[in-house]
Amino acid sequence: MEFFKYTRTFNFMGRSKGAMAFSIAILLASYVLLFTKGLNYGVDFAGGTVVQVKYDTVAPIDKMRDSFKGNDIFNGASISEFGSPEEVIIRMKTSSGNVTTDVGDITREALKGSGNFEIRRVDIVGPKVGNELKEKGIMSLVLAAIGILIYVAFRFEWRFAVASIVALVHDISIALGAITLVGLDVNLDVLAALLTILGYSLNDTIIVFDRIREGVIKGRSRDLADTINESVTRTLARTTLTSLTTFFVVFTLFMFGGEIIHAFAFTLLVGVVVGTYSSIFVASPILLWFGFSVKNYHNKLAQKEQRNTEKQRMRDQYDSGVV
Amino acid sequence: MKLNYRIVIFALAIAFGVFFSIPSLLQTEEGKKVTLGLDLQGGLHMLLGVKTEEAVSSRMKSMAASVKHFAGRNDILIDGLAFNEKNVQFEVLDSDDILTIDEFLKDFEGINISKDSLVISISLTPAEILKTQKESVSQAIETIRNRLDQFGLSEPVVARQGDEKILVELAGIKTQEEEQRARELISRAAKLELMAVDEDRNARVYNMSEADAAEYGDIILNDVKNPSIKYLVHEIPVLDGGMLTDASMGFDENNRPLINFKLNAEGAEIFGDFTGRSVGKRLAVVLDGKVYSAPNINERIGGGSGQISGNYTVMEAKDLSIALRSGALLAPIYLMEKRSVGPSLGADSIKASLVALIGGFILVIIFMVFYYRLAGVIANIALIANLLILLAVMSLFGATLTLPGMAGIVLTVGMAVDANVIISERIRELIYEGKSMHKAIEEGYANAMRAILDANITTLIASVVLYAYGTGAIKGFAITMSIGILASMLTAILGTHGIYEMLENRIVKSKNNRLWFGIKG
Numbered sequence: 001m002e003f004f005k006y007t008r009t010f011n012f013m014g015r016s017k018g019a020m021a022f023s024i025a026i027l028l029a030s031y032v033l034l035f036t037k038g039l040n041y042g043v044d045f046a047g048g049t050v051v052q053v054k055y056d057t058v059a060p061i062d063k064m065r066d067s068f069k070g071n072d073i074f075n076g077a078s079i080s081e082f083g084s085p086e087e088v089i090i091r092m093k094t095s096s097g098n099v100t101t102d103v104g105d106i107t108r109e110a111l112k113g114s115g116n117f118e119i120r121r122v123d124i125v126g127p128k129v130g131n132e133l134k135e136k137g138i139m140s141l142v143l144a145a146i147g148i149l150i151y152v153a154f155r156f157e158w159r160f161a162v163a164s165i166v167a168l169v170h171d172i173s174i175a176l177g178a179i180t181l182v183g184l185d186v187n188l189d190v191l192a193a194l195l196t197i198l199g200y201s202l203n204d205t206i207i208v209f210d211r212i213r214e215g216v217i218k219g220r221s222r223d224l225a226d227t228i229n230e231s232v233t234r235t236l237a238r239t240t241l242t243s244l245t246t247f248f249v250v251f252t253l254f255m256f257g258g259e260i261i262h263a264f265a266f267t268l269l270v271g272v273v274v275g276t277y278s279s280i281f282v283a284s285p286i287l288l289w290f291g292f293s294v295k296n297y298h299n300k301l302a303q304k305e306q307r308n309t310e311k312q313r314m315r316d317q318y319d320s321g322v323v
Numbered sequence: 324m325k326l327n328y329r330i331v332i333f334a335l336a337i338a339f340g341v342f343f344s345i346p347s348l349l350q351t352e353e354g355k356k357v358t359l360g361l362d363l364q365g366g367l368h369m370l371l372g373v374k375t376e377e378a379v380s381s382r383m384k385s386m387a388a389s390v391k392h393f394a395g396r397n398d399i400l401i402d403g404l405a406f407n408e409k410n411v412q413f414e415v416l417d418s419d420d421i422l423t424i425d426e427f428l429k430d431f432e433g434i435n436i437s438k439d440s441l442v443i444s445i446s447l448t449p450a451e452i453l454k455t456q457k458e459s460v461s462q463a464i465e466t467i468r469n470r471l472d473q474f475g476l477s478e479p480v481v482a483r484q485g486d487e488k489i490l491v492e493l494a495g496i497k498t499q500e501e502e503q504r505a506r507e508l509i510s511r512a513a514k515l516e517l518m519a520v521d522e523d524r525n526a527r528v529y530n531m532s533e534a535d536a537a538e539y540g541d542i543i544l545n546d547v548k549n550p551s552i553k554y555l556v557h558e559i560p561v562l563d564g565g566m567l568t569d570a571s572m573g574f575d576e577n578n579r580p581l582i583n584f585k586l587n588a589e590g591a592e593i594f595g596d597f598t599g600r601s602v603g604k605r606l607a608v609v610l611d612g613k614v615y616s617a618p619n620i621n622e623r624i625g626g627g628s629g630q631i632s633g634n635y636t637v638m639e640a641k642d643l644s645i646a647l648r649s650g651a652l653l654a655p656i657y658l659m660e661k662r663s664v665g666p667s668l669g670a671d672s673i674k675a676s677l678v679a680l681i682g683g684f685i686l687v688i689i690f691m692v693f694y695y696r697l698a699g700v701i702a703n704i705a706l707i708a709n710l711l712i713l714l715a716v717m718s719l720f721g722a723t724l725t726l727p728g729m730a731g732i733v734l735t736v737g738m739a740v741d742a743n744v745i746i747s748e749r750i751r752e753l754i755y756e757g758k759s760m761h762k763a764i765e766e767g768y769a770n771a772m773r774a775i776l777d778a779n780i781t782t783l784i785a786s787v788v789l790y791a792y793g794t795g796a797i798k799g800f801a802i803t804m805s806i807g808i809l810a811s812m813l814t815a816i817l818g819t820h821g822i823y824e825m826l827e828n829r830i831v832k833s834k835n836n837r838l839w840f841g842i843k844g
Contacts, residue, residue, distance in 0.1 A: 119665065124662075151784060202778075203779075252678075253679040
């Protein structure tokens with residue numbers, strides 16, 4: 001079976017302006033969301049307590065609220081359904097340093113009499129740890145981006161590196177925008193998903209770039225736009241296929257992976273779609289706009305080649321004792 | 324069919340994968356298995372902080388106790404003995420005794436002594452303070468480990484994290500109540516002090532404030548059973564739990580649980596001296612700042628053993644004796660982070676992620692065969708080999724499989740076939756260009772290689788950063804992703820290449836590109 005046959009080259013670059021307008025619009029929407037509604041940091045980063053409770057019957061949320069009344073610890077606590085009507089999650093801003101009796105124990109005591117329940121999960125993150133995790137999280141995103149930038153610059157050319165980073169920023173921003181839109185709690189798992197998007201989107205971009213590089217080196221055409229169009233077209237089948245298989249598994253994870261993995265899977269789902277789009281419509285046009293010149297690249301390659309042959313000649317002469 | 328080095332390596336890799344993943348897959352008795360993370364098997368993960376500054380002030384307290392004991396034993400009159408978190412101060416009334424005191428203080432290491440005529444002030448050197456703080460963390464780790472070893476859970480993890488943090492991980496906890504009991508045992512200071520009741524002023528204790536008591540060098544403590552009962556005791560204890568050698572649970576004449584303790588030689592001597600001097604007075608047995616009992620001293624008690632009676636259950640008495648036996652915490656600990664997952668949630672997570680894994684796996688396998696025909700079958704063989712090797716490596720190194728780790732495996736399934744997609748697309752292209760089958764395969768691999776390497780290395784960079792900066796369960800994700808990527812290089816690139824090489828003659832002979840690569844023509 002085949003999706004695409006290389007009978008004709010699609011003119012992707014001709015449509016890049018429209019794509020760019022689309023990207024900018026979505027980016028703007030994402031940033032507006034990020035700055036107005038803002039990210040909803042979960043306990044991992046904001047600190048606080050999360051208690052997951054499962055009842056035998058439908059969770060008596062009103063009764064639970066009543067039993068929380070009058071205790072300062074539960075000020076601002078929110079109760080919401082978690083996956084099924086029997087199961088709820090209680091989010092609190094408070095955490096406590098007491099090892100023996102923590103917020104989870106207090107919650108358990110308070111809920112006694114509200115029905116037959118089981119406490120399935122208690123996460124408590126103190127403010128110090130929350131800040132540390134936040135710093136580490138941002139550091140990991142930045143470090144990963146820098147590491148990748150250096151690698152791509154080393155393997156390709158600096159414009160390729162910058163273009164791939166722009167595509168990354170594009171993908172991560174839109175993913176964050178989507179998270180904000182849906183109001184997901186941003187926890188460590190979402191961070192892991194963002195880092196995966198980083199790797200995945202880059203993967204896609206690099207496959208396309210590799211083709212462009214190959215096209216530039218071998219290609220007859222001196223026009224970069226043509227080369228890009230041809231390269232993107234030739235990798236289109238692969239891009240679609242891999243995106244599809246990845247999308248399949250992430251989608252099953254999203255559907256059947258359980259409530260706990262939901263935020264992770266959702267972030268990835270958005271990332272796979274955006275990452276695929278960006279490698280074609282964001283990363284490649286930027287290469288074009290940054291004035292990557294096929295001619296210069298050829299000259300550079302030729303010079304490099306010349307230097308190498310020169311070196312080789314010198315070495316040969318040296319070896320044969322001429323010098 | 325011909326053998327080649329690639330297919331041999333691939334076969335060896337599969338053999339390795341099968342052999343080492345069997346213990347985990349079939350859950351055999353022997354062999355190394357993948358450890359399930361606490362989020363999958365249920366358990367308690369805690370990050371504890373240590374209030375190291377309190378270790379310093381408790382050193383000053385025991386310093387003061389030593390001075391008091393020494394002065395009493397040698398009939399040296401001192402006045403105004405007091406301590407705070409920085410220093411111990413007292414006045415020697417007779418200048419002739421200064422020399423004896425100096426001699427005595429010489430034995431202590433890491434202290435600064437300053438004198439203002441007859442007033443002596445002792446403080447710790449900065450280096451000693453640092454040492455004390457460090458030791459208090461090490462001691463806390465040691466103590467918590469001792470306590471947990473006796474608690475009866477399998478393989479508790481107690482480890483230092485950073486300078487002042489302690490990581491505690493307990494698997495196999497069934498209920499919240501059991502968990503709380505474990506936490507109680509961990510955090511219990513278990514500081515035993517024997518303190519003299521200030522009989523001269525105790526009668527007025529109910530009319531005294533903390534400040535009033537401090538004026539006499541006393542403190543007010545509550546009774547453990549009935550907090551409205553108060554005792555006025557000398558702040559500097561007669562002796563403390565540091566001189567304890569053993570503690571065990573026993574029963575009193577009414578068959579109520581109590582705790583028997585034994586003191587070391589020095590403690591026994593101090594205890595004997597004190598009881599000899601204080602007949603008719605009361606001695607308060609104070610544990611963690613609460614008075615458990617305050618018996619009358621009827622005679623000098625030698626031998627250095629005693630009892631702590633209280634109104635506890637057998638379970639409490641047992642835990643308390645464990646805590647006393649493994650020593651007091653020099654500095655109190657506090658909770659910085661806690662993740663507790665019940666066993667039922669863990670089981671649910673395993674079920675859900677397995678469904679996702681198997682579902683995703685089947686979808687990908689069907690899709691690949693549908694799209695690439697036999698090339699898809701070959702890619703699927705590589706994919707299965709990849710999963711086996713991933714599991715084998717994890718079992719071999721005893722890596723921990725967490726819920727995000729499961730997600731990493733699911734993602735590996737989606738991304739591992741990517742290499743084969745790239746290769747197959749390249750081969751198809753070359754076939755279209757009219758290249759011979761042999762050339763198409765060889766050049767297809769050669770052309771695809773660079774792209775696959777670059778793509779995998781960048782993903783690997785992201786995974787490694789995630790591993791270095793991730794915590795707990797997230798590390799599990801980085802581990803499975805990294806191993807999955809590395810294994811895919813072996814299976815998807817080398818392995819499938821070997822298979823093609825082996826089958827090349829057949830492919831060429833068959834002339835059926837549709838069957839082999841799913842293309843027309």
